[in-house]
Amino acid sequence: MTTWRDQVRLTPLAAELERAHAHGVGAALAGMQDAGLGPVRLTGTAVPVLAEAAVTSATPFLRAPLLSRLHRVRRLHTTTDGQACPTCQVPSPCPTAQELDA
Secondary structure (H helix, E strand, C coil): CCCHHHHCCCCHHHHHHHHHHHHHHHHHHHHHCCHHHHHHCCCCCHHHHHHHHHHHHHHHHHHHHHHHHHHHHHHHCCCCCCCCCCCCCCCCCCHHHHHHHC
């Protein structure tokens, strides 16, 4: 059975964010099971679920500043009526806008 995530075609930026999420889950999983935690070290089948939950609940707080900055960049490099980019002064779409659309 495939999940809905397996069926979604991601943009490069979205794919990078998903990879970062997966790395975060891996780090949380390793941290919860670290032997250095001694008696509070977590083990068992619930640990991956807890790691996913921890990263998922933190993700909006981590993504929001990044997405806000990207939105501001988009506004600086958006034109209307095929004019030159107001920031770069090159024909639209400028390289920055093209990268954001990739």
